[in-house]
Amino acid sequence: MQRSLPMLLVLILMTSGCNPLFWREAPEPLLDRESLDLIARYTSKAQQAANSGDLKRAEELYMRALLLNPNSADLHAKLAGVYVAQNKIEKAMDEFKRSLILDPSDVPNRNYLGYLYEKQGRYQQAAEEYERALEMDPKNLYALIHLGLAYRQQRRLLEAEAVLKTAANIDPECKNPNSRNLYNHLGLVYQEMGKYDRAIEMYKRSIRLFPDDTWAHNQLGALYEALGRLYEAQMEFLETLKYDPHNSFALSRLSEIQQKVIAGRINVQPVEISPVEVSSILKDAPSRADYPEADAVVLLNKFSQEVGKNGISRFTVHQIIKILTWRGVRRYGQVAIPFNRRYQNIGVNVAKTYLPDGTILKPADDAFTDVTPPGLTEFNLFSDMMWKVITMPGVAPGAVIQYKATIEDIRGNLVEGKVWFWGGMSFQGYDPILRSEYDLKVPEGQPVFWKSYNCDLKPQIKREEGFTIYIWRYGRSDALRDEPGMPSREEIVPRFSFSSIKSWDEVAEWFNGLISEAKKAGPQISQKVGELTDGMKDEEEKIRAIYDFVASKIRYVGLELGKGVYRPHPAGDVLENGYGDCKDKVVLMLAMLDVIGVKGYPAMLSPRPEPDADESLPSPGQFTHLIVALPRGEGYLWLDPTAESCPYGDLPFADQGRRAFVIKDDGGWEFAVTPLFPAGRNLLSFRCSLKLMPDGSIRGREILSSRGQQAMIQRLAYRYIPQHRLREFLQMDLATRYPGAKVEEVKTDDPHGMRDPFEVNISFSAPQYPIRSDGSFTLIMPGYGFSDMAAMVAKESRRYSLDLGYPSLYEREVKITLPPGFKPEKLPEPISLENDLGRFERSVERTDDGLIYRMKFELDIGIVDPERYEEAKDLIETLAREDRVAVLIRRTGWKEAKAR
Known part of the structure; x- marks a missing residue:
């Protein structure tokens, strides 16, 4: 970000009346026609000389014109411009002052004089000129921004912040060229005030408006680096290089940071509270025969945390894992360690693969990467969470991997002088675990409160050189058996939590x-x-x-x-x-x-x-x-x-x-x-009318109406469908129920709206249903399927509770109109099933010209205990079979018509 004087502005100064935004003519004294003509010739020739680069000649001609009319503010300003171009700043300032004496209300000339004071480092005089300019034009962006710069140079930071924020309120999107660096200037002010979060926000805002602003990327990167946020610093310097591949500042800082990161990966001291005999663990590692159903066995699962008196915590995770199958290779071939890139630094202390023949492999430098968790990038969400990913070398069945990584807080967590921390650990996962341990080291006298869940666990407590050490150990745990719709892992596994906070x-x-x-x-x-x-x-x-x-x-x-x-x-x-x-x-x-x-x-x-x-x-x-x-x-x-x-x-x-x-x-x-909220608040209603034409084709209308959770899902789904592809999307969906369907008309509520219900109304047509040789065809009742729910109740019994989701009400009504000569055969029997979990009803009735199918399913309890699983299984399987409900339609006189 530079504030040099563009040559273009100099030429503007020397162009007579060509830019009313900057220059206005001052009243001329009464001169005879001959004098006026001569002034005009001098001025024209001076402009030509300036344009051709002959500034000395331009200066001479403007001075001749001023001899004829010394009271022309415009001529004094143009001569000032020539002096600026010749770097005769003092003479330029004198001419601007003479111009402003003759026309004190000329804001652009006053701004230019202020700018020249800035160039000389005379910030007090510059500020005075900008203040005068703002008295005449309070919304003048140039004056506001440069007054902020002058205040900042005088360390008048609160005043600088105020005028720059005023400019930002006038031009928040920086559409005026004078505002290009507005948020960068604000960032510098906040940075000098020690308000680093606000400074970061300003630089980010500037980058949002001007992504190619390499100064902002570099400044933000340097600030991140100074704050110890090395990963974010790297990203900003890489952004600079995207626009300026040879930017020396970005290249040098990246090199320096990379050395820090590599050094941190090798030399960061882990938190060591209780010793681990790695060789014994490797020697006693089980074989595939010991765990024939497992893909891997976790030999050691250990966390160590040290809390300093300044509130800074350091964590070390240490895991040793025996790989038993190729599925285990896929699961552990890459290790991902989460950390917060804004508030934490991370270093990898140990990363090794032990092969069955005794060979030990270490990852290469490029095997360590930082990535955004996939769930965030998929939905275009920003988060400070990152993964340190280690690609382990030579992983195969029979190998053992070991890694140890340390995460440290950048700043301490002190609340009114008290050290605050909290945490916990789970002792069961989807692979067997032979040994779990959590070590916590805190300053002596620091209170620690803990609670165990799904287990009875107490720590070993000891004191050591001004610290208190707590060690929670848990022995073997079997692999967690996965079940569809099971509760979250934290609800069912043995675990514990701790906190240093005494009260709510x-x-x-x-x-x-x-x-x-x-x-x-x-x-x-x-x-x-x-x-x-x-x-x-x-x-x-x-x-x-x-x-x-x-x-x-x-x-x-x-x-x-x-x-x-x-x-x-x-x-x-x-x-x-x-x-x-x-x-x-x-x-x-x-x-x-x-x-x-x-x-x-x-x-x-x-x-x-x-x-x-x-x-x-x-x-x-x-x-x-x-x-x-x-x-x-x-x-x-x-x-x-x-x-x-x-x-x-x-x-x-x-x-x-x-x-x-x-x-x-x-x-x-x-x-x-x-x-x-009860089931009735979460409604999904499907209403369909189908009219069978004499040639066997269909004219139809479907109306999907939703409320509550169902409406939230529908709104979000339709928001992500491009409007120009909506008809195509709906036609593909209809084709699953009516092969060859064509959308005739679509009406949807605004998916960006916030009112219930949300409704989608589609009219369509479909070609003739295939008719069998006996003149019949099967019409499957349309609707949104429940078959997928059957997979949740496929098992005969369950170990854990079953989560069926939120209470919901599903309604389905299909009205079928048949033309003369068509009639439904035997209709499906009505069903009514009810238990404490919910109720299901279905009926199919004949009408004068067809039939009406109605279905209603209400789920009142979403969480089903294992003892009541059989009731849920009966209810859900009955519902799932509804997707296959069909009516046989027969055309009378079909054989006679074919014979003729």
């Missing part, structure tokens, strides 16, 4: 401190709320408008809460950026509600399928999501502004029936359970 009071006070400033509403938010609620009188209508805006118009760009990433961005920034994660969207909504006088609270929860919150172990680590709770009588109205397709008043099923930690403004808190 501390958590509430801490989180209130994080969001109190962030959720304040500035003028920009008040203005937006005014636009959204303009003309509305009803408070509920206003709340709905705010919720719809935050949920559907503010883009979600994160995944989860996590350690160190609980602080939201200021609400004004979230609104300006148009994106944020769950906590960002919550603080924006709370700020907007505050504008209309409505009180709302943040509520932490752990969505399904994760374990629900345990009130007996205070820790923010239990929660991965944040929603809004609005007081309503004795309870709350719950809103999740992260759910972009969820209507007002509803909740995604993952949020339903969960213990939410509601944090109030006064430091108070309470746990409240979010509602679990």
